[in-house]
Amino acid sequence: MKKAIFILLSALIVLGGCQSKGSDTPDETGKVVRTKQKAKKKKKKSISFQPQAGGAPYELLVLMDDAQWDRPVGRALYEVLDTDLPGVAQPERQFRMTRIAPSNFGNMFKVFRNIVQTDIQTIYSTAKFKFTRNVYARGQMVMTLQAHDEEQLTAFLQKNGQQLLDFFTRAEFNRQVEYLEETHNATVTERVEELFSCTVWVPVELNKFKEGKDFFWASTNRGSKDMNFVIYSYPYTSPKTFTLDYYMQKRDSVMKKNIPGGPEGSYMTTQHKFVDVTDGTVHGEYAQIARGLWRVEGDHMGGPFVSHSRVDVANNRVVVVEGFVYAPESLKRNLIRTMEATLYTLALPNEQNVEDFTFGLEELTVSPE
Numbered sequence: 001m002k003k004a005i006f007i008l009l010s011a012l013i014v015l016g017g018c019q020s021k022g023s024d025t026p027d028e029t030g031k032v033v034r035t036k037q038k039a040k041k042k043k044k045k046s047i048s049f050q051p052q053a054g055g056a057p058y059e060l061l062v063l064m065d066d067a068q069w070d071r072p073v074g075r076a077l078y079e080v081l082d083t084d085l086p087g088v089a090q091p092e093r094q095f096r097m098t099r100i101a102p103s104n105f106g107n108m109f110k111v112f113r114n115i116v117q118t119d120i121q122t123i124y125s126t127a128k129f130k131f132t133r134n135v136y137a138r139g140q141m142v143m144t145l146q147a148h149d150e151e152q153l154t155a156f157l158q159k160n161g162q163q164l165l166d167f168f169t170r171a172e173f174n175r176q177v178e179y180l181e182e183t184h185n186a187t188v189t190e191r192v193e194e195l196f197s198c199t200v201w202v203p204v205e206l207n208k209f210k211e212g213k214d215f216f217w218a219s220t221n222r223g224s225k226d227m228n229f230v231i232y233s234y235p236y237t238s239p240k241t242f243t244l245d246y247y248m249q250k251r252d253s254v255m256k257k258n259i260p261g262g263p264e265g266s267y268m269t270t271q272h273k274f275v276d277v278t279d280g281t282v283h284g285e286y287a288q289i290a291r292g293l294w295r296v297e298g299d300h301m302g303g304p305f306v307s308h309s310r311v312d313v314a315n316n317r318v319v320v321v322e323g324f325v326y327a328p329e330s331l332k333r334n335l336i337r338t339m340e341a342t343l344y345t346l347a348l349p350n351e352q353n354v355e356d357f358t359f360g361l362e363e364l365t366v367s368p369e
């Protein structure tokens with residue numbers, strides 16, 4: 001890396017913890033404040049004698065024999081899975097894919113964290129995706145593609161392939177969220193509670209901090225594979241807040257003010273040509289989801305970012321959380337996906353429980369042989 005990501009970070013002071021102040025209550029101005037971590041209730045963990053699912057995040061095993069793989073149904077599945085990660089500058093696959101014939105599916109492969117298999121029988125009238133958890137290992141997701149025949153499944157994959165990708169992406173997000181529940185930077189959580197009356201869990205490595213007006217930034221401050229989390233807020237005025245132009249203007253304004261670059265006069269900005277904004281749902285409520293590329297005006301630095309903009313109705317404001325990374329000599333999928341999962345842990349005042357992302361898919365109980 002040519003220089004430290006931002007020279008201000010070297011002067012940042014690690015912030016101390018804050019004392020808890022009780023449950024959510026309106027203050028003297030009527031603002032709903034949040035002073036204790038309530039983002040997710042602890043789940044009771046059941047005892048399991050299964051092995052833990054293995055493999056790296058975003059690895060996926062496909063069970064399909066050579067003949068089927070070479071036919072249209074196999075090609076359709078390959079086209080779905082061999083898809084580039086959105087919002088990054090250099091091509092990078094969303095999943096690392098391994099394929100084996102079902103006859104080779106032995107114990108070594110049964111611990112894969114993500115598995116896709118087909119079930120083609122005349123008993124099915126329509127094609128569908130079904131999934132089950134923990135079939136052969138703890139923390140495992142097995143997706144079964146059911147159809148009457150290969151032609152029906154081919155057409156279904158061509159139409160609904162994005163849903164399959166989204167399902168496994170969210171499964172990985174859930175794993176990361178569960179990990180963050182147990183292992184997150186408590187100082188960041190406490191400081192965000194103090195400044196924004198919200199809770200969030202960020203990776204423990206983000207241990208350098210900077211504050212501004214309605215703004216907080218946490219970073220690993222690494223020379224490479226640098227991860228960053230930002231939260232800021234502003235008053236909600238109208239639905240026009242959630243347009244692409246408004247979002248980019250607001251982001252540019254906030255980042256220019258709060259995140260300077262290395263050379264004097266340089267600052268973070270947005271590459272407007274490479275930003276995509278979509279409407280989504282987080283915790284059952286509307287969220288504007290943006291992803292794209294950032295750069296430093298006046299320097300040769302940049303990378304991908306992803307953000308959620310959500311309405312805090314109780315306080316009539318918009319709360320934006322963003323993750324961005326700087327890794328000029330590395331692949332960026334796992335870094336930016338880690339930060340994206342972090343965004344889902346944000347709990348606005350009065351919110352509780354991080355929901356599972358199952359996309360309404362019917363769960364299928366499958367017993368291993």
